[in-house]
Amino acid sequence: MVDRNESDRLASESWLQRTVRKPEIGSFIVMVVIIIALFIASDWKAFNALGLKNNVAIIAQFGIIATGAAILMIAGEFDLSIGSMIGFAGMSMAMMLKWGLPFGMGEATPFAAFIITLAMTLSIGWFIGFVVVRSGLSSFIVTLAFLFLMRGVTEVSFRLINQSTQISGLPDYKENSWFANILGGEVFGWFYDAWYKLGQWLTAGTEWPARLPNESINYLALLNINRRLEQWVEGFDARFMWWLVISAVAWFIMSRTQLGNWIYATGDNKEAARANGVPVNAVKIGLFMFTAFCATMFAACQVFDTNTSDAAKGNLMELFAIAIAVVGGTLMTGGFGSILGVVFGAITVGLVSNAVFFIPSIDGAWFRVFLGGILLAAVFANERIRKRITGGI
Amino acid sequence: MSLGNTAAAKRPVLEAQGISKHYGGIVALDKVDLTLNEGEVLAIVGDNGAGKSTLIKALTGAIAKTTGVIRFDGAETQIDTPGDAKTAGIETVYQDLALVNEISITKNVFLGREIVRDDWLGRWLGVLDFKKMDAEIRDLFDKLDIRIADIYRDAEAFSGGQRQAVALSKTVMFGKRVAILDEPTAALGVRESKMAMDLVRSLKDHGLSVIMITHNMQHVLNYCDRVMVLRLGRLVAVRDVADVDGDTLVGLITGAKEAGAQA
Numbered sequence: 164m165v166d167r168n169e170s171d172r173l174a175s176e177s178w179l180q181r182t183v184r185k186p187e188i189g190s191f192i193v194m195v196v197i198i199i200a201l202f203i204a205s206d207w208k209a210f211n212a213l214g215l216k217n218n219v220a221i222i223a224q225f226g227i228i229a230t231g232a233a234i235l236m237i238a239g240e241f242d243l244s245i246g247s248m249i250g251f252a253g254m255s256m257a258m259m260l261k262w263g264l265p266f267g268m269g270e271a272t273p274f275a276a277f278i279i280t281l282a283m284t285l286s287i288g289w290f291i292g293f294v295v296v297r298s299g300l301s302s303f304i305v306t307l308a309f310l311f312l313m314r315g316v317t318e319v320s321f322r323l324i325n326q327s328t329q330i331s332g333l334p335d336y337k338e339n340s341w342f343a344n345i346l347g348g349e350v351f352g353w354f355y356d357a358w359y360k361l362g363q364w365l366t367a368g369t370e371w372p373a374r375l376p377n378e379s380i381n382y383l384a385l386l387n388i389n390r391r392l393e394q395w396v397e398g399f400d401a402r403f404m405w406w407l408v409i410s411a412v413a414w415f416i417m418s419r420t421q422l423g424n425w426i427y428a429t430g431d432n433k434e435a436a437r438a439n440g441v442p443v444n445a446v447k448i449g450l451f452m453f454t455a456f457c458a459t460m461f462a463a464c465q466v467f468d469t470n471t472s473d474a475a476k477g478n479l480m481e482l483f484a485i486a487i488a489v490v491g492g493t494l495m496t497g498g499f500g501s502i503l504g505v506v507f508g509a510i511t512v513g514l515v516s517n518a519v520f521f522i523p524s525i526d527g528a529w530f531r532v533f534l535g536g537i538l539l540a541a542v543f544a545n546e547r548i549r550k551r552i553t554g555g556i
Numbered sequence: 557m558s559l560g561n562t563a564a565a566k567r568p569v570l571e572a573q574g575i576s577k578h579y580g581g582i583v584a585l586d587k588v589d590l591t592l593n594e595g596e597v598l599a600i601v602g603d604n605g606a607g608k609s610t611l612i613k614a615l616t617g618a619i620a621k622t623t624g625v626i627r628f629d630g631a632e633t634q635i636d637t638p639g640d641a642k643t644a645g646i647e648t649v650y651q652d653l654a655l656v657n658e659i660s661i662t663k664n665v666f667l668g669r670e671i672v673r674d675d676w677l678g679r680w681l682g683v684l685d686f687k688k689m690d691a692e693i694r695d696l697f698d699k700l701d702i703r704i705a706d707i708y709r710d711a712e713a714f715s716g717g718q719r720q721a722v723a724l725s726k727t728v729m730f731g732k733r734v735a736i737l738d739e740p741t742a743a744l745g746v747r748e749s750k751m752a753m754d755l756v757r758s759l760k761d762h763g764l765s766v767i768m769i770t771h772n773m774q775h776v777l778n779y780c781d782r783v784m785v786l787r788l789g790r791l792v793a794v795r796d797v798a799d800v801d802g803d804t805l806v807g808l809i810t811g812a813k814e815a816g817a818q819a
Contacts, residue, residue: 420682422682432653
């Protein structure tokens with residue numbers, strides 16, 4: 164008999180097996196299906212120059228908060244306070260811009276409003292994490308409390324200081340402040356410039372009638388040319404850049420650094436991680452601060468883009484963030500998930516939530532039906548993938 | 557020449573005196589003394605609730621002891637946290653807490669003590685040096701004759717015996733002086749147990765002295781040098797393995813036999 168060693172049972176895997184075992188594969192397939200379906204259903208409108216900009220705007224919004232939520236879930240905790248944190252941060256920034264810095268410290272610059280708000284939200288994030296690790300209570304309950312608490316504080320502050328639960332008509336800070344511009348302005352103009360150049364080159368020599376028929380307008384829209392034959396869209400919303408930055412940093416941390424290793428270990432088996440010297444509590448508190456940071460970035464991009472704020476901003480966003488994390492392959496039980504999967508999940512959910520604008524024949528509420536279906540499908544797909552990973556032995 | 561004489565001639569690495577642990581009114585551990593000599597395998601046996609786990613947790617700083625002094629190489633040493641124990645050169649393998657399921661073997665072995673790159677990326681951002689870690693692990697597994705083909709796979713994919721082998725290998729990688737093992741064969745089959753125990757035995761060759769909790773009398777008799785018996789939080793006997801047999805040990809554990817503590 165040949166001496167058969169235990170390790171022979173796990174000798175090697177094919178390329179296909181390795182691919183199928185990746186946590187992001189399910190969300191990738193769902194995303195591709197949604198993109199193709201939307202291409203067809205919207206008659207290409209969802210991906211013309213403006214359609215892409217609008218889709219990317221909402222994808223980036225979702226992606227920013229979902230990244231925070233997903234990493235926290237990988238570490239084994241939940242944050243239901245993300246939506247209220249967005250409302251609170253937006254309120255805080257808009258209020259300072261309108262009524263000046265607290266304690267009569269004078270007029271607020273966009274930078275000062277942002278930094279002071281960030282200091283507050285990070286402190287709250289720290290406090291939430293501190294309560295969770297010290298009390299040992301479920302983060303679901305603790306952050307649910309903060310969901311109510313901070314939404315209430317936001318509304319009360321609005322009424323007390325501002326007399327009304329919304330602020331609108333702030334000056335357009337983007338024009339004078341570079342800082343407001345990198346949060347609320349436009350980025351990657353070169354992309355749309357190149358798109359326009361390409362459109363010009365493709366349509367060179369064409370004689371357009373004075374009054375363009377609808378088909379021509381739709382065609383030109385795909386080439387970033389408007390009905391006056393000028394460049395149509397100038398750039399993406401700045402939040403696209405922030406989403407890319409946050410995702411890239413998160414991917415790097417999770418896959419290449421000591422901290423990433425600690426986060427996975429903490430969510431997978433907290434006691435084992437602790438026994439091996441991982442500072443489990445510090446990891447968790449830090450990640451609650453990170454979700455607070457993501458919520459603040461979400462709010463800052465919104466405030467400086469629209470120059471408005473109101474008490475209902477960010478409502479339900481915590482649930483979208485969790486849904487995206489799950490669609491992206493993150494496990495509710497912790498220890499498993501990938502940033503690339505979350506990117507795919509954000510694209511999927513963002514496209515679905517925007518789809519009604521490009522398919523006018525359907526009722527807007529179908530969006531929630533689709534989202535629910537995708538969420539269920541994703542959970543089942545992830546479960547199958549997991550069984551394939553663990554069921555072999 | 558009996559084994560007892562050689563053990564006595566050896567230098568003690570770790571000495572603990574009068575270790576007690578009280579949980580409110582309950583005395584989990586009552587003034588237990590322990591001496592671990594250079595290069596020996598010391599077994600700790602006893603029934604459930606005898607205080608075995610409490611003793612090793614007190615030794616490694618996982619719980620705060622009520623009283624007691626720990627000497628390392630003859631010098632009194634404060635061990636108040638698991639970190640202190642690791643710094644002193646004591647590496648512990650707990651029964652269920654050895655490995656994290658869904659990270660790779662490499663990351664598991666280095667968990668909490670990852671090797672970071674030797675440049676600003678490593679120093680400031682904690683960027684891992686996978687090449688160096690992989691190389692060290694392959695060296696380690698070669699040295700210990702642990703056969704694991706794919707160190708990039710998640711720990712979950714491996715059998716109980718392989719997982720235990722990986723957990724034990726950490727003591728060689730990091731435990732400069734002492735390895736403390738909490739039931740290293742608890743969940744293993746017969747052949748896997750033998751593999752694990754051979755590995756325990758070989759830890760000596762790598763300069764480690766071993767304390768091992770076990771319920772398996774055969775393992776005590778075949779693989780250990782000395783054995784200490786705990787009952788209801790008290791030390792009831794310390795014997796050279798050469799001087800005892802299975803029946804005597806069972807008698808000491810259950811209390812059917814009484815004996816003064818002696819080495």
